[in-house]
Amino acid sequence: MNRTLIRIGVYTPLILVLFCSIIDTGIMAVSEPNYVTDPSTCPDSDAQFPGQKCPAGLMICGVNGSDIPQCYDTSNIPEPVSTVTSTTQYTASLGGGYIIDCFAQPLDSAAPYCDNNGAWLCNRDSTCYNNPINKLTTCTGAGEFTCGACRNGYQTCNGDDSGCEVQTNVTNYPTGDNNNYGASCTAQCDTGYLDCDASGIDAGNGCEVRDNSECTTVQGVSGTYDGCTCVPDKSYFETGTESVYSAPDPLLWGTQVGTGLLLQLKNNQDMTFSVGNIGDVLTTGGLTASGTVATESGIVINMDNEAKDAVLVFGAFLGQQTLKFLNDEHVFEFSDDLRTTGNLSASGVLAIESNADVGGNLTVGGLINGIDISSLVSSQDDYHLKVSSGAGLTIDVAGGSYRLGGNVTNYNGVTGQSLVNDALNYVYFNTGGLVINQTGFPTDQMYIQLSTVLTAGGDISTVTDRRIFNSSDTEHTVTKVFKPEFEGAAYAGDGSNNVGQLRINNSGGNLMNYYMWTSTRSSLNDYDILLRFTLPPDFVRWGSTPLAVSYKSSSSSASDNQMDITLYDSSGNIVTLSGTSTGLSNTGWTTTTHTYDGIPTWTAGEEALIRFRMYAKDNEEMHLGTVKFTYIELQSE
Numbered sequence: 001m002n003r004t005l006i007r008i009g010v011y012t013p014l015i016l017v018l019f020c021s022i023i024d025t026g027i028m029a030v031s032e033p034n035y036v037t038d039p040s041t042c043p044d045s046d047a048q049f050p051g052q053k054c055p056a057g058l059m060i061c062g063v064n065g066s067d068i069p070q071c072y073d074t075s076n077i078p079e080p081v082s083t084v085t086s087t088t089q090y091t092a093s094l095g096g097g098y099i100i101d102c103f104a105q106p107l108d109s110a111a112p113y114c115d116n117n118g119a120w121l122c123n124r125d126s127t128c129y130n131n132p133i134n135k136l137t138t139c140t141g142a143g144e145f146t147c148g149a150c151r152n153g154y155q156t157c158n159g160d161d162s163g164c165e166v167q168t169n170v171t172n173y174p175t176g177d178n179n180n181y182g183a184s185c186t187a188q189c190d191t192g193y194l195d196c197d198a199s200g201i202d203a204g205n206g207c208e209v210r211d212n213s214e215c216t217t218v219q220g221v222s223g224t225y226d227g228c229t230c231v232p233d234k235s236y237f238e239t240g241t242e243s244v245y246s247a248p249d250p251l252l253w254g255t256q257v258g259t260g261l262l263l264q265l266k267n268n269q270d271m272t273f274s275v276g277n278i279g280d281v282l283t284t285g286g287l288t289a290s291g292t293v294a295t296e297s298g299i300v301i302n303m304d305n306e307a308k309d310a311v312l313v314f315g316a317f318l319g320q321q322t323l324k325f326l327n328d329e330h331v332f333e334f335s336d337d338l339r340t341t342g343n344l345s346a347s348g349v350l351a352i353e354s355n356a357d358v359g360g361n362l363t364v365g366g367l368i369n370g371i372d373i374s375s376l377v378s379s380q381d382d383y384h385l386k387v388s389s390g391a392g393l394t395i396d397v398a399g400g401s402y403r404l405g406g407n408v409t410n411y412n413g414v415t416g417q418s419l420v421n422d423a424l425n426y427v428y429f430n431t432g433g434l435v436i437n438q439t440g441f442p443t444d445q446m447y448i449q450l451s452t453v454l455t456a457g458g459d460i461s462t463v464t465d466r467r468i469f470n471s472s473d474t475e476h477t478v479t480k481v482f483k484p485e486f487e488g489a490a491y492a493g494d495g496s497n498n499v500g501q502l503r504i505n506n507s508g509g510n511l512m513n514y515y516m517w518t519s520t521r522s523s524l525n526d527y528d529i530l531l532r533f534t535l536p537p538d539f540v541r542w543g544s545t546p547l548a549v550s551y552k553s554s555s556s557s558a559s560d561n562q563m564d565i566t567l568y569d570s571s572g573n574i575v576t577l578s579g580t581s582t583g584l585s586n587t588g589w590t591t592t593t594h595t596y597d598g599i600p601t602w603t604a605g606e607e608a609l610i611r612f613r614m615y616a617k618d619n620e621e622m623h624l625g626t627v628k629f630t631y632i633e634l635q636s637e
Contacts, residue, residue, distance in 0.1 A: 031046075031048045031049070031063050031066065031067065031103045031105065032048065032103070033090070033091070033101045033103055033104075034046070034060075034101060034102040034103045035090055035091040035093070035094055035099045035100070035101055035102075035121075035123070036094075036099060036100060036102060037094060037097060037098070037099050037142045037143030038142060038143075039059075039061070039074035039075065039077040039100055039102075039114075039115070040059070040074050040075040042059035042060055042061060042074045042100075042102035042114070043059065043060055043102065044058065044059050044060060044071075045060070045069075046060065046069070046103070048067070048103070049063075049067055049068075049069050052068075052069055054069070054071035055071065057073060058071035058072055058073055058074075059071065059072065059073070059074040059102070060102050060103065060114075061074050061077075061102060061104075061111075061112045061113055061114040061115075062102075062103070062104045062105070062107045062108065062112070062113025062114040063103050063104065063105045063107070064107055064113075066105070069103070070107065070111075070113050070114075072111060072112045072113070072114070074102075074112065074114075077100070077112050077114075077115050078118075079098060079120070079141055079142050080098055080118065080119060080120050080139075083138055083139060083140050084119075084122050084138070084139055085122070085136040085137065085138050085139075085148050085149070086122035086123065086124050086136065086137050086139060087124050087129060087136060087137070087151060088121075088122070088123070088124055089123060089124045089126070089129070090121050090123045091123060092126070094123055094143065095123070095125050095126075095127075095143065095145070096123055096124055096125025096127075096128060096137040096139065096143075096144075096145030097122075097123060097125075097139050097140070097141060097142060097143040097144045097145040098120040098121065098122060098123075098139045098141060098142045098143070098144070099120065099121050099123045099142070099143070100114055100115050100116065100120050100121060101114060101121065102114055104116070120139075120142075122137065122139035123137070123139070124136075124137040125137045125145050125147070127147070128145070128147035128148075129151070131165075132163045132165050133147060133162075133163040133164065134150060134151050134154040134163060134164040134165070134167070135147040135148055135149065135150055135151060135154075135163065135164055136148040136149055136150075136151055150164035151164065153167060153168050153169075153170075154166065154167055154168065155168055155181070155183075155184075155185060157181060157185035166181045166185065167181075168181055168182065168183060169181070169182065169188075173187040173201075173202055173206075175187075175202050175203060175206070176200065176201055176202045176203055176204065176205070176206025176207065177205050177206035177207065177208065178190045178193040178206055178207040178208070178210070179193070179201050179202065179206045179207050187201040187202035187206075188201065189201055189206075189207035190207060192210055192211050192212070193207035193208075193209065193210050193211070194207055194209045194210075194211060194227065194228055195207045195208065195209075196208065196209040196227075196228035209225055209228055210225065211225055211226070211227060212224060212225060212226075213225050215230035216230065217230045217232045217244055218230075219232070219242060219244040221233070221235065221244045229246075231246050232244045232245050232246060233245075234247075237252065256277060259277060260277065261274050261275060261276055261277060262275040262276065262277060262279070263275040270284075271283075271284045272284050301325075307327055307328075308327060309324055309325060309326055309327050310324065310325040310327075311323070311324050311325075312324075321334075321335045321336045322334075322335045323335075383398050383400075384398065384400035384467075385397065385398055385399070385400040385402065385411065385450060385467060386398045386450075386465070386467070387427050387450050387451035387453065387463060387465070388463065389460045389463055390415060390416055390417070391416070392458070392459070393418060393419045393420075393421055393455060393458065393459070393460065394415075394416045394417055394418055394419065395417050395419060395427065395436075395451075395453060395460075395463070396413070396414070396415040396416070396417070397411075397413055397414050397415075397417065397427070397434065397450065398413050399411055399412050399413030400413075402429055402448050404429065404430070404431055404446050404447075404448065405431065405446055407431075409429075411429075414434065417434070417436060418436075419436065419453055419455050419460070420438050420455065421455050421456070421457075421458055422455060422456055422457070423438045423454075423455055424438065424452055424453070424454050425437070425438055425452065425453040425454075425455065426438065426439070426440055426441055426449075426452055427449075427450045427451045427452070427453060427466075428441055428442075428447045428448060428449045428450055428466075429447060429448040429450070430442065430445055430446065430447045431445070431446065435447075449466040449467070449468070450465075450466060450467055451463055451464055451465055451466050451467070452464045452466055475540060475632055475633070475634055476632070476633065477543055477630065477631075477632055478536070478630070478631055478632070478633055479543075479628055479629070479630045480533070480628065480629040480630075480631070481626060481627075481628050482531060482533070482626065482627040482628075482629075483512070483513055483625075483626050484504055484513040484514055484515045484624065484625065484626075485504050485513070485515075486529070486531045486627070488531065488532050488533065489529060489530060489531050489532075490529075490530040490532070491527065491528065491529055491530070492527075492528050492530065493526070493527055493528065494526065494528060494613070497521075497523065497524065497525045497526060498525055498526060498527055499519055499520075499521050499525045500517055500518055500519030500520075500521070500525045500527060500616060501516075501517070501518055501519075502515060502516070502517050502527050502529075502614075503515075503516055504516075505623075507589075510589060512550075512625055512626065513625075514552070514623045514624060514625040515529060515612075515614070515623065515624040515625075516621050516622070516623050517614035517615075517616050517621070517622045517624075518616045518619060518620065518621045518622075519616045519617055519618075519619075519620075520618070520619055521617055521618075522617060522618060523617055524559075524561075524562075524615040524616065524617045525615065525616065525617060526613050526614060526615045527613075527614055528611055528612065528613050528614075529611070529612040529614065529624060530609060530610075530611050530612075531609070531610045531611075531612070531627065532607055532608070532609050533607065533608060533609075533610070533629065534605070534606070534607050534608075535570060535602060535603065535604050535605060535606055535607070535608065535631075536604065536605070536631075536633050537604050537605045538604065538633040538634040539602065539604035539605075539631060539632075539633050540604075540631075540632045540633055540634060541602075541631065541632050542595075542596065542602070542630070542631050542632070543630035543631055543632060544595075544630075545593050545594075545595065545630055546594070546595060546596060546629060546630050546631065547567070547577070547593065547594045547595075547596075547610075547627075547628070547629060547630075548591055548592070548593045548594075548626075548627070548628040548630075549565060549591065549592050549594075549612075549624070549625075549626075549627050549628075550589055550590065550591045550592075550624075550625035550626045550627075551563055551584055551586070551589075551590060551592065551622075551623060551624055551625060552586060552587070552588065552589045552590065552623040552625070553584075553585040553586060553587060553620070553621065553622050553623065554587070554620045554621040554622075555585065555587070555620045556585060556586060556587045557585065558583045558584075558585045560585075560616070560617060560618065560620040561585055561614075561615060561616045561617070561620040561621060561622040562582075562583050562584060562585045562614075562615045562622065563584045563585070563612060563613065563614050563615070563622050563624065564581065564582040564583070564584070564612075564613040564615075565577065565581040565582070565584070565592075565594075565610065565611070565612060566581075566610070566611045566613070567594075567596075567608070567609075567610045567611075568608060568609040568610070568611075569600035569601045569602060569608055570601055570602055570603045570606035570607060570608050571600075571601040571603075572609075573600065573601065575596050575597075575598070575600045576596070576597040576598045576600075577594040577595075577596065577597070578594050578595045578596075578597055579592065579593070579594055580592070581594060585622075589625065610627070612624050
């Protein structure tokens with residue numbers, strides 16, 4: 001009989017929706033899916049369900065069992081509002097997007113029974129899924145979709161988002177051999193292949209070695225790759241043929257159960273190399289080794305006790321040195337210096353035929369030339385202001401006198417001055433007295449250095465004496481100052497454009513004299529001031545800033561007024577001056593300083609010349625003030 005199901009829908013306004021199921025006719029059939037993008041297009045009957053048809057206005061929505069269609073007003077089935085991604089193709093007849101199976105089996109848990117409980121089905125689209133796109137399908141609506149992220153195992157490496165053209169661990173890398181794309185588009189070797197020559201996985205021959213494949217060793221024998229190592233096949237020793245093999249066991253081994261030699265080899269000159277039964281090496285020729293000769297017992301030289309000198313040779317050919325045991329003299333002889341970092345002991349007489357140089361302490365238990373060394377005391381010079389170790393991390397400073405800046409201090413000495421551990425301590429006097437720091441001797445003040453003391457592990461390692469007992473103060477610095485009007489100066493024009501006035505003036509505010517050159521002409525006119533000076537007979541060299549000249553101009557523009565400086569050495573050659581020496585102008589008093597470049601000639605007692613060429617126009621003024629020369633000379637006795 002027929003059964004009619006009636007349900008109140010959940011829509012607003014309330015709609016009376018009729019469900020119906022049609023009685024099983026007894027015909028058993030397995031229904032095929034019927035996929036649609038529009039639920040309202042579901043059929044009301046189908047040949048798979050003969051004799052069954054939904055009432056007017058209702059469509060088939062789900063199949064109960066295998067052949068009982070359920071009826072529903074499918075026009076009221078809403079589309080999903082969210083988006084999902086899919087790689088599943090439910091039907092190739094429809095493209096990507098949300099679809100439903102009108103003949104869904106089994107039924108959903110509640111009506112409507114064919115919309116996948118409201119989630120619908122997300123059908124993948126072949127244009128997204130297939131090569132060269134290889135992307136997920138993102139369902140956005142009924143029959144609507146976009147291509148989403150790359151499918152699992154695919155990635156995009158060409159720099160654009162058109163598709164996921166690379167299958168990870170499968171697609172060949174475009175450069176190099178036997179490789180493929182790994183994660184993040186990096187090149188990786190194919191399974192079982194290795195890059196052993198370090199040419200690069202993605203360059204050159206790429207991954208050129210296949211593990212466990214056949215290979216040839218550098219010796220030219222067959223082998224098999226174990227990783228990047230070509231392991232030679234096992235071979236047997238054969239006369240005239242090199243045997244190459246790799247194993248944890250010795251290359252050639254055996255057991256001698258008799259009393260004969262373990263090994264003996266002989267050349268055509270009857271010289272032998274033998275390994276004795278107890279492992280001793282016997283040779284009738286020389287023994288040469290390019291590496292280290294190591295032994296766990298002694299080395300016997302001249303074992304037959306023949307009356308010969310025994311010689312150890314160090315080096316070869318040029319620079320060769322020897323250690324000899326002279327048989328007749330019964331002494332050892334070194335051909336070069338002998339140095340020991342440990343103790344040197346002698347139970348007999350220690351004879352030194354030349355000078356003895358002792359870098360460390362010399363301890364003598366007896367007399368030296370009949371003198372008891374313990375009775376000797378330090379000289380006054382050696383004791384004067386000397387720094388010595390105190391108890392623990394302290395030092396003592398002996399008394400004495402020192403002079404700083406012309407002031408003499410009679411220092412009484414001090415003990416127990418603390419040091420900083422694990423540091424280099426600097427000990428010196430400045431005008432304030434004794435100073436100990438770890439930053440170094442000063443560079444901006446007068447000081448007298450005493451010592452540097454290295455400490456480590458809570459103790460004093462070394463005390464280095466930095467006192468200076470010899471000094472010379474015979475050199476001193478002299479600054480020669482010339483003030484206008486310069487002594488020994490001359491004044492001259494250069495022969496053209498020399499119209500103007502040169503006179504001596506005084507700046508009351510600056511308490512200084514100066515030359516002033518001015519001209520009424522509309523173009524620059526110049527005049528020279530020539531200062532000749534004599535190097536002193538005790539001249540040694542110029543100071544660090546040998547020349548300083550003060551100048552001023554009424555206009556800041558060099559086109560109105562300026563000055564050029566030219567210096568000639570004692571041979572009459574022009575000296576190259578550092579910095580700017582031409583076109584000088586400034587409205588405030590300015591001092592320009594110069595050093596001398598090149599290799600000018602400066603002869604003590606000879607004359608040199610400096611020329612100041614002053615320019616002015618339109619009543620502007622160029623001023624020249626003090627000129628200073630700084631040099632070093634020896635103090636006369």
